[in-house]
Amino acid sequence: MHDRSKSVALANLWVAFAAMFVAILLGLYQVMNRSGLFPEIESHELYFASVSTHGVLMGFVLTTFFIMGFGYYTATATLKRPLWNKGLAWIAFFVSLGGTVMAAIPLLTGKASVLYTFYPPLQAHPVFYIGATLLVVGSWIWCLEMIMSVVTWKRDNPGKVVPLAMFGTTANAIMWLWTSAGVGIEMIFQLIPWSLGLMDTVDPGLARTLFSWTLHAIVYFWLFPAYIAMYTILPKVAGGRLFSDEMGRIAFIMLLVISVPIGFHHLYMDPQQAAGFKFLHMLGTFAVAVPTLLTGFTVLASLEGAGRLRGGKGLFGWIAALDWKEPMVVAGMLALFMLIAGGWGGMINASYQMNSLVHNTQWVTGHFHLIFGGTTVIMYLAVAYHLWPKLTGRRLAMRGLAVIQLWLWAIGMLILTLPWHVLGLLGQPRRISSTPYDSPLVEQWDPHELAMIVGGAVLVFSTLLFVLNLLLSHLSKRVDSVSDDDWAVAVHPPLSLPKPLNGYALWNGIVAVWMVVAYGYPVLQFLILETHGSLPWGY
Amino acid sequence: MHIDPLEKKWLYVVGFMTIVMVGSMTFAAITMNLHPPSNVETIDPKTLHLSGEFTEDNLGVTQNADGSYMVRMIAARYSFYPQMIEVPVDTDVTFRLTSPDIVHGVHVPFTNMSTMVIPGYVSEVKTRFVREGEAQFLCNEYCGLGHDYMWSKLKVVPKG
Numbered sequence: 062m063h064d065r066s067k068s069v070a071l072a073n074l075w076v077a078f079a080a081m082f083v084a085i086l087l088g089l090y091q092v093m094n095r096s097g098l099f100p101e102i103e104s105h106e107l108y109f110a111s112v113s114t115h116g117v118l119m120g121f122v123l124t125t126f127f128i129m130g131f132g133y134y135t136a137t138a139t140l141k142r143p144l145w146n147k148g149l150a151w152i153a154f155f156v157s158l159g160g161t162v163m164a165a166i167p168l169l170t171g172k173a174s175v176l177y178t179f180y181p182p183l184q185a186h187p188v189f190y191i192g193a194t195l196l197v198v199g200s201w202i203w204c205l206e207m208i209m210s211v212v213t214w215k216r217d218n219p220g221k222v223v224p225l226a227m228f229g230t231t232a233n234a235i236m237w238l239w240t241s242a243g244v245g246i247e248m249i250f251q252l253i254p255w256s257l258g259l260m261d262t263v264d265p266g267l268a269r270t271l272f273s274w275t276l277h278a279i280v281y282f283w284l285f286p287a288y289i290a291m292y293t294i295l296p297k298v299a300g301g302r303l304f305s306d307e308m309g310r311i312a313f314i315m316l317l318v319i320s321v322p323i324g325f326h327h328l329y330m331d332p333q334q335a336a337g338f339k340f341l342h343m344l345g346t347f348a349v350a351v352p353t354l355l356t357g358f359t360v361l362a363s364l365e366g367a368g369r370l371r372g373g374k375g376l377f378g379w380i381a382a383l384d385w386k387e388p389m390v391v392a393g394m395l396a397l398f399m400l401i402a403g404g405w406g407g408m409i410n411a412s413y414q415m416n417s418l419v420h421n422t423q424w425v426t427g428h429f430h431l432i433f434g435g436t437t438v439i440m441y442l443a444v445a446y447h448l449w450p451k452l453t454g455r456r457l458a459m460r461g462l463a464v465i466q467l468w469l470w471a472i473g474m475l476i477l478t479l480p481w482h483v484l485g486l487l488g489q490p491r492r493i494s495s496t497p498y499d500s501p502l503v504e505q506w507d508p509h510e511l512a513m514i515v516g517g518a519v520l521v522f523s524t525l526l527f528v529l530n531l532l533l534s535h536l537s538k539r540v541d542s543v544s545d546d547d548w549a550v551a552v553h554p555p556l557s558l559p560k561p562l563n564g565y566a567l568w569n570g571i572v573a574v575w576m577v578v579a580y581g582y583p584v585l586q587f588l589i590l591e592t593h594g595s596l597p598w599g600y
Numbered sequence: 601m602h603i604d605p606l607e608k609k610w611l612y613v614v615g616f617m618t619i620v621m622v623g624s625m626t627f628a629a630i631t632m633n634l635h636p637p638s639n640v641e642t643i644d645p646k647t648l649h650l651s652g653e654f655t656e657d658n659l660g661v662t663q664n665a666d667g668s669y670m671v672r673m674i675a676a677r678y679s680f681y682p683q684m685i686e687v688p689v690d691t692d693v694t695f696r697l698t699s700p701d702i703v704h705g706v707h708v709p710f711t712n713m714s715t716m717v718i719p720g721y722v723s724e725v726k727t728r729f730v731r732e733g734e735a736q737f738l739c740n741e742y743c744g745l746g747h748d749y750m751w752s753k754l755k756v757v758p759k760g
């Protein structure tokens with residue numbers, strides 16, 4: 062891998078994990094504040110500034126920078142040549158970093174306590190919207206870099222199969238361009254001019270519709286790198302082979318095509334969209350479970366193969382035979398476990414009727430911390446352990462501790478999120494900083510509030526171990542030279558592929574048509590209806 | 601293109617599960633008319649207190665000719681108005697809500713009385729409460745620093 066690409070990959074990954082480190086401390090403060098057990102620290106101002114910062118750092122900063130860093134590594138290591146334009150990668154980095162710093166200033170000074178969903182007509186300081194937009198603009202440059210790297214490689218290697226890891230990374234780049242267009246339009250045509258005073262009012266119904274366009278597929282933007290690692294790194298590290306390369310491609314294509322036009326499952330309870338469109342998006346939402354179910358099958362089958370090669374016998378013997386000392390294997394198994402638990406909850410959220418029972422309750426916070434904080438981030442951590450020796454040229458300082466750290470991460474996440482699911486079923490709303498409600502209701506909540514503090518503390522400890530490990534490795538002098546060419550090989554590696562399994566031209570056309578069907582009228586209706594804008598409100 | 605026989609079996613399982621889930625929701629939507637609140641109705645949040653359906657005297661509970669109930673409420677920082685609602689058990693109730701300020705959400709725990717309340721739009725929810733006793737309307741969308749305090753009371757009383 063070319064040195065210049067290594068340093069830009071490392072720079073992105075360090076920003077990602079620094080953001081995560083700050084955000085996790087805020088998370089612990091939040092659970093303490095909202096439990097009501099520490100009256101001396103309780104503050105609504107501080108709490109909502111903190112949740113807004115925590116959500117932005119975890120949801121936008123950790124993810125975007127991690128995805129960019131991992132993408133640069135994947136592009137150079139799989140295509141075996143430098144990036145299409147290395148200078149542009151640094152420009153993307155500084156645009157995103159500048160945007161992050163800009164957004165951080167109003168967030169930390171309580172001038173953007175609008176949460177990471179920033180639904181108008183709550184209004185934040187304009188610098189928050191501009192900074193957040195720049196973060197996304199930087200990621201668009203990354204998308205261009207990924208797409209052009211593959212396009213130029215394909216031109217120079219006609220008829221060759223695009224390596225699966227890069228095929229997935231490109232799918233994610235294209236999907237993110239489709240996905241982020243919604244929030245981009247909302248920012249540029251609504252929130253930024255309105256916050257600058259160029260417009261008096263804004264239509265919250267339109268804003269929420271545009272945001273929903275981004276809000277679902279963004280979670281697949283976050284999840285994609287986790288799946289890529291499961292398909293293309295995990296099987297090899299586990300000592301086996303990838304069960305099927307083509308199934309990986311099909312899963313990536315389905316994620317690209319289905320993720321974007323289904324955002325209305327976030328608007329089931331909204332009055333400004335009609336039931337017919339909500340029903341249509343519900344159908345797509347259940348279809349998007351298919352690539353995840355395929356992924357679970359293929360990855361487990363690959364791991365089973367690895368376990369049997371290592372001497373595992375019987376129905377479950379292969380599990381015990383896996384290499385439980387290898388961080389990527391431990392993370393992969395724990396990630397799948399949390400994915401199964403969280404995916405089951407997701408089916409309930411996605412249900413056209415049952416959603417009304419859990420919508421905006423603490424159940425939802427439990428659900429996304431389990432899949433996002435759990436499944437997705439544990440794979441980010443394992444990828445970091447895997448890449449660190451390659452990117453820094455140094456041996457991982459404490460390998461055994463890495464395994465313990467990953468276990469603590471999963472255990473902490475379960476202790477944090479299972480009680481949140483229960484709290485949601487017991488009626489607790491999300492996004493509250495305290496519980497000043499009727500006592501019979503609140504008394505049922507108390508034991509679970511205690512559990513979440515324990516979970517948060519375990520996660521903070523786990524994060525400390527993680528960051529320490531990366532830092533000590535990076536600073537150490539124990540030189541290690543590991544190959545970049547250790548991607549998983551499929552049981553039947555494809556030698557040539559039909560065009561639709563090796564590129565995205567056809568699929569982009571399908572997304573375009575589906576987006577017109579799913580979002581065309583629902584957005585245009587705001588021009589047809591007699592709508593009334595809302596004036597800005599502080600908090 | 602290579603598909604393993606095991607993979608094929610799994611695809612059938614996945615397809616079957618998806619059809620069962622989507623089928624049961626479609627069935628409930630068609631036969632029981634169970635849809636999320638989606639009436640797409642606009643209103644001017646700046647003037648709704650001056651005239652029309654949501655002026656102060658029009659808020660609260662009214663009984664329709666067919667015996668069902670209509671409840672009109674305003675969700676505004678930081679409460680639901682009127683702050684006490686009383687409806688009979690096992691009776692059809694239609695809620696109509698709107699907001700003069702910002703986005704709120706309302707949920708009565710343990711029931712499917714749930715909707716977002718978006719300024720500029722009227723939300724309409726149809727439900728029936730099956731359990732008698734005291735309950736609460738809780739705001740479930742962040743609406744400012746007082747969001748936690750945004751709740752009000754619901755009493756579900758015996759019929760008749």
Ligand code: HEM
Nearest residue numbers: 088089091092116119120176177426434491492493517520
């Ligand atoms: C120590 C571990 C963590 C704790 C204690 C924690 C705690 C919290 C709390 C209390 C909230 C407010 C939820 C609400 O009221 O709706 C929250 C929100 C959030 N958390 Fe975490 N969290 C942790 C880790 C994570 C991780 C690892 C991620 C993802 C990478 C994450 C992503 C988010 C996001 C995106 C929100 C925004 C939710 C919203 O605005 O409604 N958190 N977290």
Ligand SMILES: [Cu+2]
Nearest residue numbers: 276277326327
């Ligand atoms: Cu979604």
Ligand SMILES: [Cu+2]
Nearest residue numbers: 739741743747
């Ligand atoms: Cu509220």
